[in-house]
Amino acid sequence: MTELALRARKLDASDELAELRSRFVLDDVVYLDGNSLGALPANVPDRLQDVVRRQWGELRIRSWDESGWWTAPERIGDRIAPLVGAAKGQIVVGDSTSVNVFKALVAAVRMAGDARDEILVDATTFPTDGYIAESAARMTGRTLRPVAPGEVRDALTDRTAAVLLNHVDYRTGRLHDLPALTAAIHASGALAVWDLCHSAGALPVGLDEHGVDLAVGCTYKYLNGGPGSPAYLYVRKELQDRFDSPLPGWNSHAEPFGMSPAYTPAPGALRGRVGTPDILSMLALEAALEIWDDVSITAVRAKSLALTDFFLECVAACTEPGRVESLTPEAHDERGSQVALRCADAGKVMKRLIERGVVGDFRHPDVLRFGFTPLYVGFGEVERAAWVLGEVLG
Amino acid sequence: MTELALRARKLDASDELAELRSRFVLDDVVYLDGNSLGALPANVPDRLQDVVRRQWGELRIRSWDESGWWTAPERIGDRIAPLVGAAKGQIVVGDSTSVNVFKALVAAVRMAGDARDEILVDATTFPTDGYIAESAARMTGRTLRPVAPGEVRDALTDRTAAVLLNHVDYRTGRLHDLPALTAAIHASGALAVWDLCHSAGALPVGLDEHGVDLAVGCTYKYLNGGPGSPAYLYVRKELQDRFDSPLPGWNSHAEPFGMSPAYTPAPGALRGRVGTPDILSMLALEAALEIWDDVSITAVRAKSLALTDFFLECVAACTEPGRVESLTPEAHDERGSQVALRCADAGKVMKRLIERGVVGDFRHPDVLRFGFTPLYVGFGEVERAAWVLGEVLG
Numbered sequence: 001m002t003e004l005a006l007r008a009r010k011l012d013a014s015d016e017l018a019e020l021r022s023r024f025v026l027d028d029v030v031y032l033d034g035n036s037l038g039a040l041p042a043n044v045p046d047r048l049q050d051v052v053r054r055q056w057g058e059l060r061i062r063s064w065d066e067s068g069w070w071t072a073p074e075r076i077g078d079r080i081a082p083l084v085g086a087a088k089g090q091i092v093v094g095d096s097t098s099v100n101v102f103k104a105l106v107a108a109v110r111m112a113g114d115a116r117d118e119i120l121v122d123a124t125t126f127p128t129d130g131y132i133a134e135s136a137a138r139m140t141g142r143t144l145r146p147v148a149p150g151e152v153r154d155a156l157t158d159r160t161a162a163v164l165l166n167h168v169d170y171r172t173g174r175l176h177d178l179p180a181l182t183a184a185i186h187a188s189g190a191l192a193v194w195d196l197c198h199s200a201g202a203l204p205v206g207l208d209e210h211g212v213d214l215a216v217g218c219t220y221k222y223l224n225g226g227p228g229s230p231a232y233l234y235v236r237k238e239l240q241d242r243f244d245s246p247l248p249g250w251n252s253h254a255e256p257f258g259m260s261p262a263y264t265p266a267p268g269a270l271r272g273r274v275g276t277p278d279i280l281s282m283l284a285l286e287a288a289l290e291i292w293d294d295v296s297i298t299a300v301r302a303k304s305l306a307l308t309d310f311f312l313e314c315v316a317a318c319t320e321p322g323r324v325e326s327l328t329p330e331a332h333d334e335r336g337s338q339v340a341l342r343c344a345d346a347g348k349v350m351k352r353l354i355e356r357g358v359v360g361d362f363r364h365p366d367v368l369r370f371g372f373t374p375l376y377v378g379f380g381e382v383e384r385a386a387w388v389l390g391e392v393l394g
Numbered sequence: 395m396t397e398l399a400l401r402a403r404k405l406d407a408s409d410e411l412a413e414l415r416s417r418f419v420l421d422d423v424v425y426l427d428g429n430s431l432g433a434l435p436a437n438v439p440d441r442l443q444d445v446v447r448r449q450w451g452e453l454r455i456r457s458w459d460e461s462g463w464w465t466a467p468e469r470i471g472d473r474i475a476p477l478v479g480a481a482k483g484q485i486v487v488g489d490s491t492s493v494n495v496f497k498a499l500v501a502a503v504r505m506a507g508d509a510r511d512e513i514l515v516d517a518t519t520f521p522t523d524g525y526i527a528e529s530a531a532r533m534t535g536r537t538l539r540p541v542a543p544g545e546v547r548d549a550l551t552d553r554t555a556a557v558l559l560n561h562v563d564y565r566t567g568r569l570h571d572l573p574a575l576t577a578a579i580h581a582s583g584a585l586a587v588w589d590l591c592h593s594a595g596a597l598p599v600g601l602d603e604h605g606v607d608l609a610v611g612c613t614y615k616y617l618n619g620g621p622g623s624p625a626y627l628y629v630r631k632e633l634q635d636r637f638d639s640p641l642p643g644w645n646s647h648a649e650p651f652g653m654s655p656a657y658t659p660a661p662g663a664l665r666g667r668v669g670t671p672d673i674l675s676m677l678a679l680e681a682a683l684e685i686w687d688d689v690s691i692t693a694v695r696a697k698s699l700a701l702t703d704f705f706l707e708c709v710a711a712c713t714e715p716g717r718v719e720s721l722t723p724e725a726h727d728e729r730g731s732q733v734a735l736r737c738a739d740a741g742k743v744m745k746r747l748i749e750r751g752v753v754g755d756f757r758h759p760d761v762l763r764f765g766f767t768p769l770y771v772g773f774g775e776v777e778r779a780a781w782v783l784g785e786v787l788g
Contacts, residue, residue, distance in 0.1 A: 037450075037458075040447075053434075056620060056621060057419040060427065096669025096672075098641065099641060099643075099669060102641060106533075139534070227457065228672040228673045228674075229674070247492065247496060249490065249526060250521050251522075259565075260521060263524075275492035279621035279675075280620055359455065364653055
């Protein structure tokens with residue numbers, strides 16, 4: 001056994017989160033793609049069978065009340081809240097991340113007022129945020145300016161209405177400084193909208209503590225909600241009364257069953273709802289979130305950093321110098337829960353890794369991306385992944 | 395046995411669709427609320443278990459390709475297509491009805507051009523369509539004018555950009571004349587957007603035949619997709635190249651995995667996609683739609699009319715004259731697949747009906763609503779429902 005394998009064994013033995021792995025359905029594949037699709041929580045299949053067979057099949061329409069379907073978006077939002085540092089009553093679940101970006105950004109621009117005519121968007125963002133921001137700008141008569149997160153401070157002016165930023169860069173895994181950037185945005189009088197897709201469930205976010213205005217995120221990565229599970233929208237309590245949705249569907253009405261032709265928005269977070277919630281996916285997500293009941297996000301963050309540190313060390317030991325280059329920052333306060341390695345022929349390399357039981361993903365044009373979900377990835381797997389990578393790279 | 399009960403027995407015996415009932419999970423409740431939430435198709439629970447346990451649990455991320463997750467929105471759209479009279483390649487499934495109304499109406503207004511500055515909306519519509527239309531008007535700088543469907547012809551001018559209409563009124567069950575109204579809208583140079591929530595799966599729609607421009611609908615009523623299952627968007631083939639979405643998420647990009655910061659819309663119907671599709675709900679819907687493989691929508695319509703005719707006849711025979719008043723048109727070509735009865739104390743009456751095993755729903759302020767899903771409702775149940783109603787009304 002190599003020194004690294006021995007180290008991995010020790011790290012696994014002292015890992016206080018190690019037993020959480022049993023809450024997921026896993027096999028001997030080294031699954032480092034939980035930042036794209038989280039693994040299946042073991043309690044989801046039976047829960048979903050109950051939702052389908054009993055709640056839908058037997059109670060049918062009665063389940064909207066009796067099984068709590070109607071209130072699921074805000075109830076499940078309250079389950080996500082502690083994971084992102086939010087008090088209850090500020091998050092609703094529903095729709096896709098893209099749709100929530102649209103709601104959040106249009107609402108932010110409206111709150112900022114007509115004198116502020118520019119939106120800043122993270123130029124390094126996952127593309128959909130940029131596309132949707134372009135539409136939000138077009139439809140609110142604002143100008144969109146893409147800037148790298150490091151340039152946001154210099155780009156802020158008294159014309160800035162809102163800034164849409166990613167907490168963690170989907171490609172490089174770089175963690176942006178949410179507290180400092182939010183403070184800078186506020187100092188300029190603009191609103192801060194954060195995309196938490198690649199941070200929620202992997203590290204503390206502190207939405208309330210840092211005064212974030214609006215935030216969105218998906219639930220199928222580190223929250224393990226299932227393929228395409230509903231996204232969420234956070235609206236800070238103090239702003240909820242001014243949240244003016246571009247998608248004022250009947251679910252956000254103060255009296256949804258009053259069937260009034262006039263729209264009167266509901267109070268609170270549920271103003272962010274739109275249409276009928278997608279119950280099957282939503283209740284699978286609810287079961288998936290129960291895994292977190294006794295889990296500390298601080299402990300998750302500590303393990304996440306230990307995993308990525310160890311992976312970088314193992315990769316350095318297992319590969320020829322210069323064969324791969326890490327795009328992921330060394331500094332802990334700049335690192336999310338993934339490692340991105342630039343590598344020649346990355347597409348082919350990832351294919352061979354997957355054939356050998358190490359699943360990450362490839363991001364065009366030359367990036368191997370490995371996500372580390374602290375709830376179910378162990379140090380032994382990390383060592384094995386690096387070792388297989390070394391073999392594949394020859 | 396009464397004469398009506400005997401008639402019901404004969405009608406059931408000669409019902410060529412009677413055996414379809416075995417494709418659903420039903421009990422001895424008379425379920426007349428399929429126009430709100432369709433019953434559970436018998437093949438859905440096992441399918442969903444396979445999706446969860448094998449596709450998600452074992453294949454994980456590979457399922458986006460290997461299990462056909464990525465192409466589900468257009469594949470399932472093609473399954474809905476024949477039910478609404480559309481050739482393939484014009485429907486995508488995803489998002490809620492409200493979100494699809496927004497996409498369709500904004501896109502329609504953009505196609506109509508800047509000189510047309512007014513949107514007409516069905517004043518009798520399910521409220522969400524009106525709320526969303528108001529937002530679409532506000533965000534495209536148009537004026538919204540609510541008009542009753544019967545007044546649309548007179549309201550059309552050369553300023554009309556688009557008209558949003560319901561095919562069947564959710565409250566009264568009135569079927570509007572889609573061919574004639576669409577022709578009138580086209581004659582004025584405007585675009586016709588139809589909401590098919592209460593018609594798709596209950597009667598022939600003929601989208602292609604009648605030249606409808608855009609249409610939306612839910613899938614959890616007569617299509618039995620499950621609570622809050624994803625809605626769909628139809629964009630007529632000739633208009634797809636001009637479909638300019640207000641929600642241009644990455645799933646509608648010509649190269650979604652190219653990760654380009656510049657948005658280039660995909661060709662065809664998938665331009666109507668937005669974010670990551672909600673796979674669990676979507677594949678439950680796909681299973682539910684397989685029920686229709688050998689079912690003729692013409693036969694469904696014939697049975698639907700026979701059911702509502704018979705219900706009206708039974709209600710007349712079982713209740714005191716004047717105790718209830720039908721809001722549903724007598725004429726077949728003006729009737730959807732539901733019967734709405736105005737009734738004093740309708741809320742209490744519906745509660746007592748439900749206690750006695752007859753499930754319809756109550757619509758504020760005074761409407762008893764009964765939906766007739768021809769795939770699983772029989773004539774004996776219709777007779778029983780009317781008989782129980784007579785008893786409840788005393």
